[in-house]
Amino acid sequence: MATKSYPRHSSNNGDSCCCSRCLCGCFNCCCKCLCSCIGYFFNYVLSIICNIIIAVVIFAVLFWLIVRPNYIKFTATDTSLTQFNFRNNNTLHYDLSIKIAIRNPNRRVGIYYNNIEMLAFYKDVRFGSQTFGKFFQSHKNTSFLNAVFRGQKVIPLSSDQILELDKETKNGVYAIVVKILLKARFTLGLFKTWEGNPMVRCDLQVPLKSGNEFLATNCDWDDKWWLFR
Structure with missing residues (x-):
């Protein structure tokens, strides 16, 4: 009984495509993570600056209302x-x-x-x-x-x-x-x-x-x- 031989398909192309997709996915993920961290950092700094400005303004207004200073x-x-x-x-x-x-x-x-x-x-x-x-x-x-x-x-x-x-x-x-x-x-x-x-x-x-x-x-x-x- 004769045996049928099946042609072998090379998997090199498929493996390279998978690797490329995997590398691209990792790169995009890292970029998104980096951008997210930078955005969070700037938002945090901006929030601190705004809070300081608000605190200074409130203090100045309260100081002026309480003390009511006059020119020498x-x-x-x-x-x-x-x-x-x-x-x-x-x-x-x-x-x-x-x-x-x-x-x-x-x-x-x-x-x-x-x-x-x-x-x-x-x-x-x-x-x-x-x-x-x-x-x-x-x-x-x-x-x-x-x-x-x-x-x-x-x-x-x-x-x-x-x-x-x-x-x-x-x-x-x-x-x-x-x-x-x-x-x-x-x-x-x-x-x-x-x-x-x-x-x-x-x-x-x-x-x-x-x-x-x-x-x-x-x-x-x-x-x-x-x-x-």
Whole structure:
């Protein structure tokens, strides 16, 4: 009895296809897993950032509602100008004293002044400066700064500024600007804020001592802190 022989089919092609499909499936799975992990990580970080921002906003609002902080008030209360004249090639000779009152109207907030620098300007040129040491100002308190500017300074003047100077000399009143540079932070109990660097500007009409009387002048904040009203 004759035996039938059946042709053998090679399984190499089938095995390679299976391997390819298996590798592709593993690669797609790894990609999906990696993308899922990255997406989860970014969502987690974003969630933390949003929670921090919300917490800071809530804290700031509650702090403002409870404390109701006010701006510190700076006032030039008195001046003494005994010398203010130009000699020899635009050289200004000056002798000026200024008294500044610092009023903290807040009921709960105190201020640490780490540094205060007072600068005097005439025609946008600085001619004097004085630095004050650090001190603490408690709530509902008024402190005073007494600055003395004495010496000489070369201040080049334009023709228009010379005309203004002549007019001021005739009237006996000079337009002098005082800038107060602060390094300060606020305290409420054990809580202390970051250190700020605001500036206060005082536009003064300063009379010679032998002339008109000085009128007390309120100063303005150049850099206002949004927390205060």
